[in-house]
Amino acid sequence: MLRFVVRRLLLLVPILFGVSILIFFWVRALPGSSIDALLGERATPQLVAQYKRQYGLNEPLYKQYGKYLERTVKGDFGVSIASRRLVSTEIRERFPATVELALAAMIFAMGVGIPLGFLAAKRHGSLFDHLSLLLSLLGISIPIFFLAIILKYIFAVRLGWLPTVGRVSVTIDVKSRTNFYVIDTILAGDWHALGDVLKHLVLPALALGSIPLAVVARITRAAVLDVQNEDYVRTARAKGLAPRIVDRRHIFRNAMLPISTIVGLQTGLLLSGAVLTETVFAYPGMGSWLANAIFNRDYAVIQGGVLFLAVVFVLVNLLVDISYALINPRIRYS
Amino acid sequence: MRRRMMKFAVVAALGAVLTATSYAAVSKLQKGGTLIFAGASDPTYLDPALVSDGESFRVTKQIFQGLVELKPGTLKVEPALATSWKVARDGKTWTFGLRKGVKFHDGSQFNAAAVCFNFNRWYNFTGPFQDASASYYYRAIFGGFHHNEAANASLGASLYRSCRANGKYTAVIKLTKRSGPFLPSLVISSFSMQSPTALKKYDADKGELRGSTFYPTGTYAFQHPTGTGPYKFQEWKIGQKVVLVRNNQYWGKKPGISTLIIEPISNATARLQALQKGDVNGYDLVNTPDIPTIKQDSKLRLVDRPQFNVGYVTINSSHPPFNNVKVRQAVAYGLDRASVVRSFYSGRGIVAKEFMPPTIPFGYEKNVKTYPYSPSKAKALLKAAGLSLPVKVEFWYPTNVSRPYMPNPKLNFEAFKASLEQSGFSVDAHSAPWRPDYVKKVNDGTAGDLNMIGWTGDYGDPDNFVGTFFQKYSPQFGFRNPKLFSLLDKAEATVSLKQRDALYRQANRLIAQLVPGIPYVHTKPALGFDKGVKGYVASPVGTEPFAGVSFGGQ
Numbered sequence: 001m002l003r004f005v006v007r008r009l010l011l012l013v014p015i016l017f018g019v020s021i022l023i024f025f026w027v028r029a030l031p032g033s034s035i036d037a038l039l040g041e042r043a044t045p046q047l048v049a050q051y052k053r054q055y056g057l058n059e060p061l062y063k064q065y066g067k068y069l070e071r072t073v074k075g076d077f078g079v080s081i082a083s084r085r086l087v088s089t090e091i092r093e094r095f096p097a098t099v100e101l102a103l104a105a106m107i108f109a110m111g112v113g114i115p116l117g118f119l120a121a122k123r124h125g126s127l128f129d130h131l132s133l134l135l136s137l138l139g140i141s142i143p144i145f146f147l148a149i150i151l152k153y154i155f156a157v158r159l160g161w162l163p164t165v166g167r168v169s170v171t172i173d174v175k176s177r178t179n180f181y182v183i184d185t186i187l188a189g190d191w192h193a194l195g196d197v198l199k200h201l202v203l204p205a206l207a208l209g210s211i212p213l214a215v216v217a218r219i220t221r222a223a224v225l226d227v228q229n230e231d232y233v234r235t236a237r238a239k240g241l242a243p244r245i246v247d248r249r250h251i252f253r254n255a256m257l258p259i260s261t262i263v264g265l266q267t268g269l270l271l272s273g274a275v276l277t278e279t280v281f282a283y284p285g286m287g288s289w290l291a292n293a294i295f296n297r298d299y300a301v302i303q304g305g306v307l308f309l310a311v312v313f314v315l316v317n318l319l320v321d322i323s324y325a326l327i328n329p330r331i332r333y334s
Numbered sequence: 335m336r337r338r339m340m341k342f343a344v345v346a347a348l349g350a351v352l353t354a355t356s357y358a359a360v361s362k363l364q365k366g367g368t369l370i371f372a373g374a375s376d377p378t379y380l381d382p383a384l385v386s387d388g389e390s391f392r393v394t395k396q397i398f399q400g401l402v403e404l405k406p407g408t409l410k411v412e413p414a415l416a417t418s419w420k421v422a423r424d425g426k427t428w429t430f431g432l433r434k435g436v437k438f439h440d441g442s443q444f445n446a447a448a449v450c451f452n453f454n455r456w457y458n459f460t461g462p463f464q465d466a467s468a469s470y471y472y473r474a475i476f477g478g479f480h481h482n483e484a485a486n487a488s489l490g491a492s493l494y495r496s497c498r499a500n501g502k503y504t505a506v507i508k509l510t511k512r513s514g515p516f517l518p519s520l521v522i523s524s525f526s527m528q529s530p531t532a533l534k535k536y537d538a539d540k541g542e543l544r545g546s547t548f549y550p551t552g553t554y555a556f557q558h559p560t561g562t563g564p565y566k567f568q569e570w571k572i573g574q575k576v577v578l579v580r581n582n583q584y585w586g587k588k589p590g591i592s593t594l595i596i597e598p599i600s601n602a603t604a605r606l607q608a609l610q611k612g613d614v615n616g617y618d619l620v621n622t623p624d625i626p627t628i629k630q631d632s633k634l635r636l637v638d639r640p641q642f643n644v645g646y647v648t649i650n651s652s653h654p655p656f657n658n659v660k661v662r663q664a665v666a667y668g669l670d671r672a673s674v675v676r677s678f679y680s681g682r683g684i685v686a687k688e689f690m691p692p693t694i695p696f697g698y699e700k701n702v703k704t705y706p707y708s709p710s711k712a713k714a715l716l717k718a719a720g721l722s723l724p725v726k727v728e729f730w731y732p733t734n735v736s737r738p739y740m741p742n743p744k745l746n747f748e749a750f751k752a753s754l755e756q757s758g759f760s761v762d763a764h765s766a767p768w769r770p771d772y773v774k775k776v777n778d779g780t781a782g783d784l785n786m787i788g789w790t791g792d793y794g795d796p797d798n799f800v801g802t803f804f805q806k807y808s809p810q811f812g813f814r815n816p817k818l819f820s821l822l823d824k825a826e827a828t829v830s831l832k833q834r835d836a837l838y839r840q841a842n843r844l845i846a847q848l849v850p851g852i853p854y855v856h857t858k859p860a861l862g863f864d865k866g867v868k869g870y871v872a873s874p875v876g877t878e879p880f881a882g883v884s885f886g887g888q
Binding site for chain 1: 467
């Protein structure tokens, strides 16, 4: 197991190298440059030429890449051209926000999706089954952006139950130790602030969780349908085990395997969905930050942010692989 | 089992909602004296001398003040930290009489020595501080520094020569040449007075180019910005809020709001919804399509920002037939500007006659040659120019953009295209995304014969508009007219307001005859507020102090 983990961690090196090359040349293949985006109407030819000289944008690309790689290896992701702050500092502040949102979305997706899929499979062909299929189809097909705006309009603007923007009300001060506000407020014993933070999480999590919810529900349904026709399930039933025990021990546990794979893969989707959700809810995480960076051709942010997310993605999938072994003791890594 | 699973699903779905709503009553915004205002993004940082963007100025305008400021809602320069000023005969020596008894937020005295300290600080910027990403406005107004770094050799000599404290409350500033825009440009937040003590104590003059972008390394610009303004800095949580509190020692009228929170919300729809919900009390940069929504909402109010922009059609005069003034005039007659402004600006635009808005207090000429829509006159001019109809014209417009002077470029373009085609032209349509291709093409002079663009000003001087466009040759217009160039040079180097007024009016008459481009609209951008907020007067230049704002009940 340890060797497996170490090997997978070592694999990170070529993966990150590949990602760094892709992202470096991709952002430069985008039309225009950060200079044009930065200066807008004020971009006189003289000012552009001077900026290019100063930003080293006149050098050949491979040289620029070499310098970038050298800095990155030293842990220097550079400075955001828009905020002028260190990319590493911004990641430290924003990443916990996105993790908190992604976790909330995942808890929602699994908490609703798994039971929904399970019940649909158990009542295969019933009205409930059809409704759940329809629901997951809707979940997959409604654009997150649209859903987010609709949710916000109903629950925040019309009903006034939930806030429209942000991570916490601006009138509340969260003493940030970990930058995970749920944890910070619990550590501080500030229940009022905790309530406010949770309230801010609800709508973005619902919007962001809609696609994973649909996927998880469908995969669960398919897996349960598959498993419940297996010989061992029939045997378990035949020997007179209570249905509840058959469901839990024999069906549910075996069906968990494909579900956990999907959960790992959905993490990537959550990160891309966060770009839209965070923008609509002005939620100060990595997603809204990257979206603005792409718009502004903020090279350092795009490169640093994407590289960081690539690491996260690989690590999450490693965790999922490890969790297989826990879910299914027959799987052994060596 | 099933029942239990069902319960689990319901609980999971509603759990968070219930937890949250149970707190709703408790965590209602504690309004009272706290005003929450939404801007579009965080400030860059809070040393006004080293930033040039509106969102930074929105905050620095509260903390800092300059020697002069704008009369609220206008472009008229009036006293702020200087109570009087006069310029000597030579036109280069400015004597400022300073306001007495003013203290910086750190308790240090504001006096002539502090004024000279600030001017000398800008003038003596070295290394990374000379980068345009740091001292953009200093470079734009004063040109060079005391010692220009090699990379900035092209900046040339500085407009600033020296500053002398004549007693405690008189500062004498010497310039190297006569300059008309000097005084009006001092309203730009970059030229605010900052506490010398705090600047030194918190290392404001430490900074470097990291990844080739200027970055202050001291704590001043992030944690200790110290001015004389109506609000004091309290806290900045990046991505979330800037918190400012009332300066109880403020020399002017005490601000009506005790705590001012500025929150960054980048999406305009999200800003509107935050206002509708009551999460914020006001916001800037209202999208034109949202204006009716705010107007119809009985709890909300729209505040106008006076016109300080111009939307125009560039004509590239560098090649035939557009090097012929008759053809350019034909284009002017062929654009149905009145119906574009009437149809696509929700009543917030006026038809422009000149390249500068009438809100600028001098230099605007009421009687310039105008070109009301007339296809017959356009055709006649084209024939007089010896051309056979239709005349082919390549016309560009931007996509993916909404500017105050051009909320929906495509609608403008289609109307213009139709009216030009009635007037003897055949339009070859081209478009490009605003960022980053379109603006670059316009500036390079490669965006066709005609293109749609515009400008929003920085300070209330004609030099900021017509000087920017027509004082020298630019590839965008491809237009040369020595008479106009020298007229604008002279207007810039003149100090007397009366003379400048005459010179710019003359320039505007000339521009209207020569038609290097066709201005068509000046618009009023809008801000949205809840009706409880009273006394907000929006400045044409885009940022304003909140000093006069208060909660006045519904």
